[in-house]
Each structure stands twice: as structure tokens, then as C-alpha cells.
Amino acid sequence: MAISILLALLSLWTTNALRQVPCYFIFGDSLSDNGNNNNLPTLAKVNYPPYGIDFPQGPTGRFSNGRTIHDFIAEFLGFNISIPPFAKLVGENISNGVNYASGSAGIRDETGRNLGDRIPFNIQILNHICITSRIRLRMRNNSATNSLLNRCIYSVQIGSNDYINNYFRPESYNTSRLFNLSEYTDRLLQQLSGQLQTLYDRGARKFAVFGLGLLGCTPFAISEYGTNGSLCVDKLNEAATIFNGGLRPLIGQLNNHLPNATFTYLNPSGSQADLATFVSNSSCCITGGGGGELCLRNSNPCNRPRRFVFWDGVHTTDAWNELVARSAYSTNSTLEASPLNIQQLAMR
Template sequence: MAGQTKVLVVLFAMSLVAYILQINGVNGDPQVPCFFIFGDSLVDNGNNNPLLTEAKVNYKPYGIDFGGTPTGRFNNGRTQADILGQLLGFDDFIPPYTTARGNVILKGVNYASGAAGIRDETGYQLGDIIPLNEQLRNHQITVLRITAMLRNRTAAQKYLNKCLYYVGMGNNDYLNNYFLPQFYTTALIYTPQQYAQQLIDQYRKQITRLYNLGARKVAIFGVGVIGCIPYAISTFGTNGSACVDRFNEAAQIFNTMLISLVDELNSRYTYAKFIYVNSFGIGSGDPTSVGFTVLNVGCCPVNNIGQCIPFLTPCQNRTTYVFWDSFHPTEAVNLLTASRSYTAFLPSDTYPIDIKRLAQLQL
């Protein structure tokens, strides 16, 4: 009976998100004219497909709940950014930079790349990656294209100022850099505190560059509960804890500094708004309380790098799994995290406001 109740809870939550999507879908225009996405595999929707890298998933069973078609999304269905786009009222998913052409870019572009990070070298043990600096260069090209379409630089800047910008980086700077001493020297050079400061110093420059390209409404997502993903637990062990504590402690050092950076940016740029999305807090707690029953194992059989083995059959009860593979959440989890990012369920979910209020701001 208790198990049935938990499943009903998660189904209710999903129904609530579906209701919000339906309401937004009938209200006409999206809440913002365009939505730009910078990030890693949590929101990559195909940018890594043409790259020479192991960090790409353009094969089944990825996409099994996305019309049965693998698109390059690193889960079974929609990413968090896909769902946020729907919550914002967009009829179509924001296209990946690799395929975005023509007027479609006026609605936004997704630049995210699996395994990418704040640091340029992050993730390169897997092959070619598009780090944040390169994602920003790609966005500069998009800005030039939009300026040409609108035939007026001032008009283009006013247009871009109204858009929403999703920035989610840092996870791989730990998982695919700092905690891989066999490939990277960062853990030998820096303490966790020093490394977080190095990341924040570089991040500040990158977000400032995004501001200079016209961004005025920016949602910055913190590092998640990286010590609790199946990869971390199975590879590094927990020494009796539920998760790999040193991973989570490092993430929290970074996140604390990131909140301070958000305050700094809001103080510096009066006619802009930056918010922090507490991915760590949203991802913490007891997943069984909202109906998830399989917590530390992915839904699909995985290979040596933690991705689904091509063409093997995944689990059937995907709405009860927290993880799709050894790194990435299922669509069911993305529905809940996107909803709490868009409309904060707890005051700690976002700071100082949530994405819904950010989108509605008149700056």
C-alpha cells in the first residue's frame, strides 16, 4: 500500500507539470522571445553527435521515451532544458547549435556539450568536447546572425536583452577533471577550496562575456549531488556513507562561491538579473518520498564509461528510477527538477527568485 501511495505521489507531480505545460501552451506567445542554453550532458540535445568523442549517445536505447528516436540527449526522454522551454511556453524544443539554421535561431539555440566544463581541458580524455569558452564563441556567431536578420544592432541587443539564458556548468570540472588524477593534474595542484576559486574566477569572466553579448536574464545552475550518482558510488566507494562524501563536499564549496558570484554580478550590473538554481538542494533528500524506488543503479546496462550499452533493453518501469545510466537522471526526475527550478517549491530551490519570475521581469 505504501509503495502504491509513493507511485501516486510522483504521478501526481508529473500530472501537475503536464498541467502547467498545457496552460502555458494555450496562452499564446512564450514568456520570453528566446531561450539560450549553455551546459553539459544534462542538457546536450545533439551537439556532440558529429564529434569524435565517446561522450555521445546517438543510439538506442537513448531516446526511448522521446518518440523512440535517439537524438543525442543523454537520457530516455526530455532534458531539464527541454522541459523548461515548454514551461516557458515554447511550442518546439530549442534546437542544437549544430543543426540550427535560418530564422529558427530567433527562438534560441542550445550550445550544450556532453562532458564539457568551465575549463577548456575538462572531458577531453573522452575525445572532442565543446567547452564553455567555445560555446560562447558559437553564441557570438549566433548574435551576429540575429543582428543581420534584424538589420539593426540596437534592435538585436534589445531583443537579446529580453531572452532567458540557462548556464549549467561545473559538474564535469569535478567528474571529468579534478577527480580523475590519472588524466588531469588539478587535484595535485589545488585543494578543493583553491580549485573552486579557480573555477569561479574563470566562470566570472565567461558569464561577463555572456552579459557583454546581450544576456540580461541569466539562470546559473549549481553543481549537483555528484557524490550520489551510480558512477561515483560504484567507482570510488562510500566508506559506509550513502554517497561519496568528498565529491559532495567539493560541490558544495563551489556552490557556496557561486552564490556569492551571483550576488556580485547583481550588484555590478543594475539592469540585469542573475539567479542561482540550487541543483544540489533540489537533488538532495529522499527520492522514495516522491515515488522513486531504484536509487543507485541506472535503468540501462552500462559500458565502461557509464553510458548505456548500445541496443540493449533498458528497464520497463522507468518512472521509478532516479538514474537512466551511471550519470544522468531519467526524464521523470527531470520533470520534477525542472518544475522546482521554474517555480521554487522551497525557498532554497532558487536565489534570489525563481525562473518564472526571472522570465517575467521587465529590465
């Protein structure tokens, strides 16, 4: 038994020698999904062209022309392969990490049902518990498994749909009639706190938690709601601001109250200087698919997607994802990463 455990640990050490962390687990929505929605009955899936036009394997279920933010972060961390989606785990080394993210998913279980089936954060966590159980069985040693999981990074980027496909969809949800915006956000953050603590209870210690981007500045939001003379949809940006304003202190509280845990807050919006070098007021592809925000199937996109922030009406391009991922990984700005960037988190 001791020899088999030693060999397993030696194999893991050799495989991961060039990585900054042994594994990377990803939770979230369409900004992170890399194929988990492909076989679900939902409008929120993109396993068709022109999605993936700049990705080596073509359309994979990534809501972009190329890589997601988390593809880039995994690369920066030293992984030489993409983290596999939970829905397609066939023979992959699950101890490298798993992507559980699902388009239209939210913190709340009902979020996104207006678009069809999805995998809410609570179910993503249950899927992760299944994976950690498999890792424990394979390693046959709880302390070794705990040591492995303690050193992994757990990325959580979720919450956008709880507004755009829940609170601000009164025709499908009653949340805006039950709560004002601040009350609703407090409930979201309280639920998110419990979900993060559940991951902690299953061995997670290093958390990269992303705030919300400017929900009201997407091309789809502007066309859907109008701006009343503003540059963006103010009520959506207000929601994101309130959420992020509550998430930052929550990160501090979790750091203070959960022994040996390190949480960091990341801002995915990019700087004004970055935005000035991109086209940010229109989509690269012709939209109208999904719920209206996705690229039309087999349509011809723009010629220079690297100049655009948005690939479709909501989701960002490979070029913008690389910029945001690089910032999350190595920025020294506390406005973009607090208290640590991902490179510093990996070294903890």
C-alpha cells in the same frame, strides 16, 4: 528600412506572443546537450538506443530516456518546439534560442579531454557570439537586437565535469596536484564569473545559473570510487557543496555589479521528499558504454523508468528531469531558487 524593421519586429511579436520570453539560450554539459556531440570523436555521445526510448524522435543525443531539464523549462516558458542544438542549425529560427551544450564539457577548456572531443564553455560562448551576429544581420538594427537579447533567458548548467572529468582524474590531469579543492573551486568560480560577464557584454541580461547536483550519489560514482561506509562518495559531494557555496554569493555580486542584469541560482538536486518516491541507488539501463557510465548500445532498459532517478550511471530520467525543471520554474523555496525562480525571472 524603417518599414522592414517594423515588419520584422511585428513578426517576432506575433510569433512570441504566447511565450514568456522571446528566446532561450542553453549552455552546459551532458545534462543539457541535445545533439551537439553526435558527430564529434568522443565517448560522450548517446545518439543510439536505448537513449531516447521515451522521446518522440528517438535517440537525438539527449543523455536521457526522454527530455532534458531544459526541454521541460522551454515548454513551461511557452515554446512549442525544442530549442535546436547549435550543431544542427539548418533553417531554424535562431532568434528562438539555441542549445550550445556539449557532453563532457567544462568551465575549463581541458576538462573532458579524457573522453575525446567536446565543446568547452569558452567555445560555446564563441558559438553564441556567431549566432548573435547573425541575428544582428537579420534584424539590421542594433537597438532592436539588443532589446530582443535583453529579454531572453540564458541558462548555464556547467561545472560537474571540472571535477569528475578533471580534478578527480589525476591520471589524466594535474589540477589536483597544483591546487587543493578550495583553491581549485575558487579558480573555477573566477573563470565562470568572467564567462558570464562575456555573455552580459553580448546582450544577456537574464541568467538562470544552475548549481551542481550531488556528484557523489550517482550509481557510477559509487561503483567507481566506493563509499567507505557512507551512502555516497563524500569527496565528490564535498566538491559540489564547496562549488555551490561559492556560486550563491557570486550570483549576488553579479546582480550588484552588472547594471540591468538579473542572475538567479538554481539547485538541481531535488528534495529528500522527492528522492523518497524514486529509485535512486541504481540505473535504469545496463551501463558500460562511453567511459563506463553510459548505457550499453541497444541494451534493454528497465520496464518502469519513471520510478528511477538515474537513466544511466550519471544522467537522470525524463521523470526526474521534469520534477527538477518544474521546481526551477515555479518553486517558492529559496533553497531551490534564489533570488527568483525561472517564471519570476521571465517576468523581469
